[in-house]
Amino acid sequence: MQEVKGAEIRWRQRFGRAACVWALIGSMAVIAVAHAQGPGASASRDVSGFWALTTLTPMLRPAEFVDKPFFSEDEAREWLANELNNRKNSQAPEVRISPESTDTWYEFGALLPNRRTSLVVDPANGRIPRARPTTPVANSFDDPESRPLSERCLVWGGGPPMVPDGIFGHHQIVQTPDFVVIVNEMIHDARIVPLDGRPHLPGQLRQWSGDSRGRWDGDTLVVETTNFRPENRFAGVQQGAMTVVERFRRIDADRLFYSFTVTEAEAFSAPWTAEMEMTRMTAPIYEYACHENNYSLTNVLRGARTQEQSGTR
Numbered sequence: 001m002q003e004v005k006g007a008e009i010r011w012r013q014r015f016g017r018a019a020c021v022w023a024l025i026g027s028m029a030v031i032a033v034a035h036a037q038g039p040g041a042s043a044s045r046d047v048s049g050f051w052a053l054t055t056l057t058p059m060l061r062p063a064e065f066v067d068k069p070f071f072s073e074d075e076a077r078e079w080l081a082n083e084l085n086n087r088k089n090s091q092a093p094e095v096r097i098s099p100e101s102t103d104t105w106y107e108f109g110a111l112l113p114n115r116r117t118s119l120v121v122d123p124a125n126g127r128i129p130r131a132r133p134t135t136p137v138a139n140s141f142d143d144p145e146s147r148p149l150s151e152r153c154l155v156w157g158g159g160p161p162m163v164p165d166g167i168f169g170h171h172q173i174v175q176t177p178d179f180v181v182i183v184n185e186m187i188h189d190a191r192i193v194p195l196d197g198r199p200h201l202p203g204q205l206r207q208w209s210g211d212s213r214g215r216w217d218g219d220t221l222v223v224e225t226t227n228f229r230p231e232n233r234f235a236g237v238q239q240g241a242m243t244v245v246e247r248f249r250r251i252d253a254d255r256l257f258y259s260f261t262v263t264e265a266e267a268f269s270a271p272w273t274a275e276m277e278m279t280r281m282t283a284p285i286y287e288y289a290c291h292e293n294n295y296s297l298t299n300v301l302r303g304a305r306t307q308e309q310s311g312t313r
Contacts, residue, residue, distance in 0.1 A: 044219045044250040046175070050285060051256055051278040053162055053169040054109030056083050059274065061118035061126030069126065071115040080111055087166065106166045112277060119163075122261075122273040131269040134236030141304035144297055149231060150187075152297060153290035155208045158184030160191070160225045160244045161234065161260035164276065170285045171278070173248070180214055180221065185285040193223050201227050208232065210244070221248040237267040254280040 056079075065071070071079060087108055112119075118126030140146040150156035157165050162184070170185040180193040193214040201211045211227035223246045230240030242264040249257040256278040263271040307313030 045216060045221075047180070047221055047248045047250055047256060048173050048175045049256075050281040050283070051171050051173065052107070052109075052281050053164050053171060053258070053276065053278045054107045054166065055112055055119075055164050055276055056080060056108050056110055057112045057116060057119055057276070059119045059163065060128065061120070065117040066125070068117055069124070071111065071117055073115075076111050076115045084108060107169060108166050109164065109169075116275075119274040119276050120272060121259075121275050123270070128235060128272055129269045131265075131267055137233065141301060144301065147297065147300065149208075151300070153187055153292050153294055155187060155189065155232065157186045158189040158191070158209065159260075160210060160212065160223070160246055161262065161274070162246075162258070163274075168288060170281060172285055180223075183285065185288050187290055188288045200224075203227065206230070206240070210239070217247075219249055222246070223248070235262070237264055239264075241266065251277070256280075 061069075065075075068075075087106065116126075120126045120128065123129055137148075139148050144152065157163065157168070162171065168186040172183040172185075174181040174183070178194065178196050180195060182191040182193065183189070184191075189209060191209050191212055193212045195214045195216070197215070198213065200213055201207075205211070206227050206229040208229055210225040210232075212223050212225040214221060214223045216222070225244045225246070226242075228239035228242055230238050232239040234242065234244075242262060245261045245263075247257070247259045251257050257275070258278050259273060259275040261271050261273040262268065304313060
């Protein structure tokens with residue numbers, strides 16, 4: 001009988017200690033959330049979660065809609081059908097993995113709910129204000145470093161800025177009181193954004209995804225990025241002297257407003273801004289197993305040498 005009572009006492013002691021630990025953890029979580037939101041901030045400051053950035057709204061306003069910032073319902077329906085058909089048939093049949101490969105690998109999305117004719121909203125004409133023509137990049141097959149950054153699995157579509165490209169447009173945002181981390185499924189980049197007011201890195205320190213610093217402006221997370229490596233390109237322009245300012249704001253439980261403003265004085269005659277929406281995902285993102293020493297890059301160079309030997313290149 002005493003053994004039973006002893007066991008009961010030990011169980012109650014363990015249960016009591018466990019209850020205290022879980023109560024402490026719970027109170028710490030509440031404090032952390034309150035600290036993350038800051039004094040007087042609303043719950044809409046929470047931009048964390050898994051988000052999809054997919055849309056068929058064009059980045060630039062098409063020439064046939066030069067004076068129309070918004071599609072009509074009929075125009076939107078026709079544009080969407082034509083764009084889906086064009087993208088699904090953009091690959092030659094002989095290079096498709098299967099007849100269903102386009103639907104399997106690509107996620108095109110739809111037009112934005114507001115039916116804008118372009119993601120670019122400033123300037124009002126929906127076009128990028130270029131100060132000079134873009135120059136194409138000549139990528140040779142002479143060595144690995146001469147191949148595109150995306151082919152080398154260094155950077156590809158994760159930004160900043162982030163743009164919808166129809167493939168792997170999935171992102172995870174994790175936030176704490178002092179940092180926000182933006183994880184891109186494409187090339188599995190993780191961009192760490194401090195929120196503590198620290199200055200940017202010195203100008204001579206350059207990074208593939210730039211140097212990001214964040215702050216809250218009401219319920220909007222503002223992220224400024226500078227210090228890109230000059231090899232990076234966006235909108236046909238080297239990013240070495242580029243500044244990108246992104247804004248994230250929760251619209252509702254399932255939608256996140258996202259915009260970016262690009263400034264590069266030599267390439268653009270004025271800063272320009274694009275706006276879009278991200279939608280909540282119910283599933284997590286998965287590993288994009290791409291690394292710089294991937295065998296595909298070796299095969300690309302080997303193929304070029306074979307073509308040179310056979311005289312076909």
